[in-house]
Amino acid sequence: MAHDDQELLRAARGGDAECYGTFFRAHHAVVLAFLARRVDEPEVAADLLAETFAALLAVVRDPRRDLPASPLGWLLVTARNLLIDRYRHGMVAETARRRFELAPVALDDRDIEIIVQSGQDEELLGRIYELLPVEQADALTARVIDELDYPVIARGSNTSEAVIRKRVSRALATLRAGLGN
Amino acid sequence: MSSFIDRLETDLVRACDVPVAARWSWPAPLLRLSYRARLRTLAVLAAVAAVATPAIAIGVGPIVRDFLGQPVSTTAVAPPAEQLALLGILRDPPPGATVDPATLSSLGFPEIHGIRTNYIRLLPPAPGFPHQLLYTVTSGRLGAPDPALGEKAPPETKNLICVEEIDATGGGGDCTPTSVLTSGHWRESNGLHGYGLVPDGVATVVLRYTDHPAQTETVTENTFSWQGYPAPEGPIVNGGGHPSPGPTPEIPASVTWLNAKGEVVPTHTGSH
Numbered sequence: 001m002a003h004d005d006q007e008l009l010r011a012a013r014g015g016d017a018e019c020y021g022t023f024f025r026a027h028h029a030v031v032l033a034f035l036a037r038r039v040d041e042p043e044v045a046a047d048l049l050a051e052t053f054a055a056l057l058a059v060v061r062d063p064r065r066d067l068p069a070s071p072l073g074w075l076l077v078t079a080r081n082l083l084i085d086r087y088r089h090g091m092v093a094e095t096a097r098r099r100f101e102l103a104p105v106a107l108d109d110r111d112i113e114i115i116v117q118s119g120q121d122e123e124l125l126g127r128i129y130e131l132l133p134v135e136q137a138d139a140l141t142a143r144v145i146d147e148l149d150y151p152v153i154a155r156g157s158n159t160s161e162a163v164i165r166k167r168v169s170r171a172l173a174t175l176r177a178g179l180g181n
Numbered sequence: 182m183s184s185f186i187d188r189l190e191t192d193l194v195r196a197c198d199v200p201v202a203a204r205w206s207w208p209a210p211l212l213r214l215s216y217r218a219r220l221r222t223l224a225v226l227a228a229v230a231a232v233a234t235p236a237i238a239i240g241v242g243p244i245v246r247d248f249l250g251q252p253v254s255t256t257a258v259a260p261p262a263e264q265l266a267l268l269g270i271l272r273d274p275p276p277g278a279t280v281d282p283a284t285l286s287s288l289g290f291p292e293i294h295g296i297r298t299n300y301i302r303l304l305p306p307a308p309g310f311p312h313q314l315l316y317t318v319t320s321g322r323l324g325a326p327d328p329a330l331g332e333k334a335p336p337e338t339k340n341l342i343c344v345e346e347i348d349a350t351g352g353g354g355d356c357t358p359t360s361v362l363t364s365g366h367w368r369e370s371n372g373l374h375g376y377g378l379v380p381d382g383v384a385t386v387v388l389r390y391t392d393h394p395a396q397t398e399t400v401t402e403n404t405f406s407w408q409g410y411p412a413p414e415g416p417i418v419n420g421g422g423h424p425s426p427g428p429t430p431e432i433p434a435s436v437t438w439l440n441a442k443g444e445v446v447p448t449h450t451g452s453h
Contacts, residue, residue: 017198024190032186050189057197081292084322100196103188111185160432162361166369169355 005071013060013067020060023071024053029118031075036119038083042112046105047092052079054096073131132171139167245285245296255282256295260317261340264359267380268342270302270315270402278302278402280314284347293341293356295319304344307406309374313346313354321356344369344378365436365448373409377436384441388433396433409433 005026011019031052035045055078059065068074086092107115129137142153143164154161245253259265265272282298297317304313320339343356354369361367367378379386379400386405388396398405410431438446 012197017194020197021190021194024193028186028190046185053189053193054196057193060197100192100199102192102196105185105189107185114184114186160368162355162366162368163370163432165355165357166371170371 006067006069009056009060009067009071013063020057027072027075028053030072031079032115032118034076035079035083036115042115043105043107044086044092045115046107046111047094048079048082048086050102050105051082051093051095051097054100054102055082057100058096070131076128136167136171139164140171143168245282253296254294255298256319257299258295258297258319260297260300264317264340264342267359267362268315268403269381270304270404271300271317274302275402278304284314285316285345293318293321293343304404305401307374307376307404308408309371310346310369310376310406313344313376315378316343316345317341318343318356342367342378360449363449365438368433368436370409370432373411375407375409375433377405377407379403379405379438382440383438383446385439385443387437387439389435389437390431391434393431 005023008019008023008026012023028049032045032049035048035052036042039045039048052075056068056071056075059067082093128141131137132140139153142148143150150161150164153164245255260271270278280301280303282296282301285296285301295318297319301314301316304310304315306312318341320337321341321343322337338358340359341356342359342362343354345354357367362378362380365379369376377386380403383400385400386398388398388407390410393410396407398407438448440446
């Protein structure tokens, strides 16, 4: 639950590092599933996963910054933005990992299998539907995760493209406002 | 044998536990220079900065951040003449419609740039849309990259018109090109409540439905609102194959613009 997430992050900020590990264990599968659906190379998905959680750690460690109201939403949007940056620059950002001196991600065959399987994990959808009203979750998953065009989603939903665009926008706003708590 | 997930968790916990010390090192490009060359480079940069800083300070507007906390650039430059000509609320706002940029303290839209801070307007409220702001931006990335089209990143679209609901109890909002407005497609819904944006010259709009009577709505300050009809009963399946029980309003099959004389105002559908 998002409420517990915030408590974990607050505890991590307060010095209980194990709480960040607990938070990581709760959400790494969802973020990895999100990423594994979007990239063909497991190494890239692993790098993006590490950078995403390191970026959130940077927020947690900075007492001047507010903790995200919806930490899972924050992770997913950040992962998506890092993915776009990776497309643009041809490499995965490593700013946060370098700051915390995280070891480079090295994958063996078993790790690669974990990543490939996570791309078919349905838990991701379940968590998004926990956080958002169903019509917003439908629109967000269809557009952002399934990468369907707005007209295609609109036809499938028996509604207009404009309505779908607004639902996606509202889903992001809902995550921002923490209404899914 | 541990997986990379276990190793990453260990690293993150360790990083969370280590006190953050203020560390300083030469920026990476300077590391490639000799020590004396670094000092010369910094001296040149300092001289340039002394001249440039006042100019930068003039150009930086109020800080606006997106919902991830990332700063969004602003500009004091006016919107393009086309947008000003289309939207009287931008060009000649009624009393109380001009909004301080600080109100946009936490934007809901990622990846927009150049918010025009002197042209942020409060739109008339309507059921479901209690506190919407209209503003324009110099550019933004709409949607997600489409690998099928060979896109490595969403295309940057210039001169977007944005509407954002800033009250948590409301819904809606979007950033769209001007063509969405001129084509007559700028509409949003929140449950059965609807809200639309139209250009100057449109006094009323007629909403027509497939299964329900038409509605005629009056335009106020480039906006109109309506109460929609519930969609026909039945399962609705979204594009991802997931059932969606609704509520989903029946959307108008067509929207006709009328001027103050009751004459039809044509829309421009070719560019949308």
